[in-house]
């Protein structure tokens with residue numbers, strides 16, 4: 001298997017037959033993961049007509065389909081979440097399952113190998129019918145560029161993989177750093193944002209005072225920015241590397 005595609009079902013809570021037939025795994029709002037009708041191997045090329053999970057138009061061969069059971073009644077423009085909005089727990093579980101299958105099949109993290117349905121037309125050049133899963137994430141109030149959303153998801157995925165799975169392209173995690181490594185926070189302001197994952201999306205979980213010395217967990221490069229994963233006050237998160245110096 002060569003790719004993993006992220007979807008949402010556009011359905012209400014609870015798996016129905018059509019959803020089971022379309023995806024290999026379906027993630028409920030509480031993070032529970034249910035298997036679909038077809039095993040992942042049913043999508044291994046060459047696929048047999050009618051006997052595979054048909055999750056992405058003309059791009060199902062060697063592609064694993066993981067879907068969040070969400071977004072019933074949602075509307076793209078003007079944006080409305082509907083009665084079954086995506087949850088943070090659901091996104092996290094979808095990415096955990098993605099990390100699992102990345103390890104199993106040796107799939108690298110990149111825009112052409114781990115991507116949302118909304119990115120397929122642009123990143124793979126395979127025409128789709130106005131798919132917008134995922135152009136929005138929990139906490140957002142309007143849709144955004146699908147590749148920007150995809151990069152956020154890939155950044156979180158690469159962070160989960162922690163350097164395993166040879167992340168490539170826009171997301172690269174460096175090999176593990178020595179346990180003793182520390183950096184000093186050198187922000188121009190009084191505090192530096194600590195972020196849940198390495199992107200500038202709305203994901204600040206704490207701030208670290210300038211001058212503080214914190215232990216380094218790992219480093220990576222995401223969408224052209226170098227990030228350092230650190231621990232502060234019992235929380236693990238990411239800071240922009242240019243605001244740190246060796247300590």
Ligand SMILES: [Zn+2]
Nearest residue numbers: 007008117133
């Ligand atoms: Zn889809």
